[in-house]
Amino acid sequence: MLAYIGRRALLAVFTVWAISMLAFVIIQLPPGDYVSSYIAQMAAMGSVVSDEEAQTLRIQYGLGQPIYVQYWKWMKQIAEGNFGFSMEWRRPVTEVIGERLWLTVVVAVSALLLTWVLALPIGIYSAVRQYSFGDYAATFIGFLGLAVPNFLLALVLLYLGFTLFNAHIGGLFSPELQDAPWNLARVWDLLKHLPIPALILGLAGTAQQIRIMRANLLDELRKPYVVTARSKGLTEARVILKYPVRLALNPFASTIGYTLPYIVSGSIIVSLVLGLPTVGPLLLKALISQDMFLAGTIVLLLGIMTVIGTLISDIVLVWIDPRIRLEDT
Numbered sequence: 001m002l003a004y005i006g007r008r009a010l011l012a013v014f015t016v017w018a019i020s021m022l023a024f025v026i027i028q029l030p031p032g033d034y035v036s037s038y039i040a041q042m043a044a045m046g047s048v049v050s051d052e053e054a055q056t057l058r059i060q061y062g063l064g065q066p067i068y069v070q071y072w073k074w075m076k077q078i079a080e081g082n083f084g085f086s087m088e089w090r091r092p093v094t095e096v097i098g099e100r101l102w103l104t105v106v107v108a109v110s111a112l113l114l115t116w117v118l119a120l121p122i123g124i125y126s127a128v129r130q131y132s133f134g135d136y137a138a139t140f141i142g143f144l145g146l147a148v149p150n151f152l153l154a155l156v157l158l159y160l161g162f163t164l165f166n167a168h169i170g171g172l173f174s175p176e177l178q179d180a181p182w183n184l185a186r187v188w189d190l191l192k193h194l195p196i197p198a199l200i201l202g203l204a205g206t207a208q209q210i211r212i213m214r215a216n217l218l219d220e221l222r223k224p225y226v227v228t229a230r231s232k233g234l235t236e237a238r239v240i241l242k243y244p245v246r247l248a249l250n251p252f253a254s255t256i257g258y259t260l261p262y263i264v265s266g267s268i269i270v271s272l273v274l275g276l277p278t279v280g281p282l283l284l285k286a287l288i289s290q291d292m293f294l295a296g297t298i299v300l301l302l303g304i305m306t307v308i309g310t311l312i313s314d315i316v317l318v319w320i321d322p323r324i325r326l327e328d329t
Contacts, residue, residue: 008314012307019303020078020296024071027292027299033063034087034290041289061087074293084293088286093297097279101301103172103190104278107267108305110194111202112259119206120252123213124245130218138210145207151269154200158273169196170274197276201267205259209252216248246320253316256309 035057039049058064062073077084083093126138161169171178172193177186220226221244229239268280279298286295 005311005315005318008311012311015307016300016304019307020075020300021071023296023299023303024074024292025067027287027290027296028067030290032290033058034061034292035063037288037290038087061085070292074296083297086286086291086294088289088291088294093294096282096294097297100277100279100282103276104280106190107172107194107197107201107276107278110198111205112256114198115202115205115209115259118202119209119213123210123252124217124240126210126214127217127221127248128240135214138214142207142210145203148203150200150204150267151273153203154270154273157196157200169193170276172197172276197267197270197274200270200274209255212255213248213252216251217244220244220248249320250317253320254313256313256316259309 035054038057039054042049062070074084081094083097085091086093086096089096122138126135129135158168158170161167172190173180173186174189174193177189180186221240223244226239226244229242230236234242267276267278268284270276271278271280272284279301283295283298285291286298
């Protein structure tokens with residue numbers, strides 16, 4: 001098992017390096033650069049940027065160099081723990097992302113845990129009680145969760161919170177604790193505000209996972225070993241939970257790899273609607289302004305989350321499915 005995890009970890013390192021190259025290239029695919037975007041922005045405000053000033057900015061930010069030179073300098077900065085300089089914010093990228101990165105991870109993990117906590121028991125019940133009222137209700141809620149956009153649900157909850165309770169449910173902190181230093185009061189305030197965005201971001205994933213778990217478990221329940229287990233007099237709960245549920249978790253667990261980055265990348269509009277201090281709005285602004293170091297860093301972090309999620313999936317699959325351990329020996 002350790003050899004299996006070691007190979008996966010080594011592959012993860014190579015994958016992160018490949019993602020860094022792709023992220024840097026993709027960010028520079030649109031025509032122009034940050035200076036071009038800056039010139040257009042200043043022109044919209046009625047100001048004119050001279051050719052000399054534009055050339056000075058390109059030299060200052062190294063935009064006139066070949067892309068491989070820019071990438072190499074970025075990699076050296078990352079090796080030193082510095083992800084470059086944000087041209088839009090005029091600050092190092094690590095300072096711009098700062099607290100937003102950890103809050104993004106907290107929101108994403110909370111949404112993922114909520115997805116599992118809701119989808120696993122509902123999916124099992126829906127499969128065991130196939131075609132019952134509860135099964136139809138879970139199916140209806142699942143289709144509803146897949147059909148309703150997250151940002152629309154966020155708008156509805158904001159409206160209901162304001163009209164029914166005269167309260168603003170957006171954000172992750174109360175106004176008086178928004179910029180306060182970290183202490184127990186701020187942590188508790190974060191925990192109180194966290195369920196709403198976690199529920200909104202995890203709803204679509206929950207609906208999808210319910211369908212996946214139901215389909216997998218129905219397939220397992222029809223196999224001969226389940227009939228044999230029942231014939232030996234095992235209780236229904238033991239028959240279902242001992243092996244069918246465990247084997248049905250394989251595709252369920254393998255979705256961790258793309259669920260984490262999907263929650264982050266899919267939360268951009270939701271973050272704007274709810275006013276969440278996450279990296280989603282930063283990524284949108286960086287892409288619009290072509291701030292390549294900031295946008296490239298956020299895309300790289302999304303890729304790292306994908307790799308970490310895939311590695312977690314591999315470890316969970318080895319734990320729940322003995323057949324993977326046997327294939328590894």
